[in-house]
Amino acid sequence: MMCLLVTSARGQTAGSFECETNAACAALYEQGAQQSKAGQLVEAEKSYKLAYEVSRDARLLFNIARVLDKRGQGPEAVTYYRRFIEAPIEAMEQKEKARGYVAQLEGKRPSPEKPTELLTAGRETTAPKPEVSNKPIYKNGWFWGVMVGSVAAVGLGIGLGVGLSNQTATVPSGTNGVQPTF
Numbered sequence: 001m002m003c004l005l006v007t008s009a010r011g012q013t014a015g016s017f018e019c020e021t022n023a024a025c026a027a028l029y030e031q032g033a034q035q036s037k038a039g040q041l042v043e044a045e046k047s048y049k050l051a052y053e054v055s056r057d058a059r060l061l062f063n064i065a066r067v068l069d070k071r072g073q074g075p076e077a078v079t080y081y082r083r084f085i086e087a088p089i090e091a092m093e094q095k096e097k098a099r100g101y102v103a104q105l106e107g108k109r110p111s112p113e114k115p116t117e118l119l120t121a122g123r124e125t126t127a128p129k130p131e132v133s134n135k136p137i138y139k140n141g142w143f144w145g146v147m148v149g150s151v152a153a154v155g156l157g158i159g160l161g162v163g164l165s166n167q168t169a170t171v172p173s174g175t176n177g178v179q180p181t182f
Contacts, residue, residue, distance in 0.1 A: 018055070018057060019059065019060060022054060022055045024054050025054040025057065028048070029060065031047045032044045032045075032046075032047030032051060032063065033063075035047060036067055041070055042071070045068060048060055048064045058083075058084060058088075059091065059094075061080050061081075061083045061084035062080075062084045062097075065079075065080035065081040069081075069101060078105050081099075082102065085098050085099060
């Protein structure tokens with residue numbers, strides 16, 4: 001019996017507990033996940049941090065980092081990503097994702113969501129500006145397309161207005177002046 005206790009104690013490092021085994025941590029984790037899905041990122045960050053304080057489960061560091069990253073708190077997110085990567089847990093796939101996010105935040109490679117945009121820490125990048133043409137406006141094809149379309153629309157409107165208006169024939173007085181009588 002004593003051997004089993006010693007081996008299980010050696011398997012965990014100090015301060016590394018499973019969040020699922022702690023009811024308070026599990027509840028805070030679930031609350032944080034729901035808040036994150038609902039877009040309540042500030043509240044989700046608080047819930048995840050409280051869950052981490054309760055259990056010290058290093059996997060929660062990744063969740064905290066993701067929420068911070070989504071909130072635009074890059075430098076703080078990088079800190080939590082690095083703490084997660086350095087934690088003595090076996091989560092190689094998730095640690096690889098964390099390394100990728102750190103690289104994105106530090107501007108080392110393009111974001112997979114936005115491949116043409118290079119993310120840099122503390123600086124926004126903009127898309128390349130389109131070339132400005134110095135050609136006069138009347139030499140552009142779109143200008144003449146708009147002009148012809150406008151003239152056609154006005155002409156059609158006038159033609160329909162005149163053609164569909166109620167016109168009664170006017171007869172000069174004295175012409176055909178026979179009045180039927182009964």
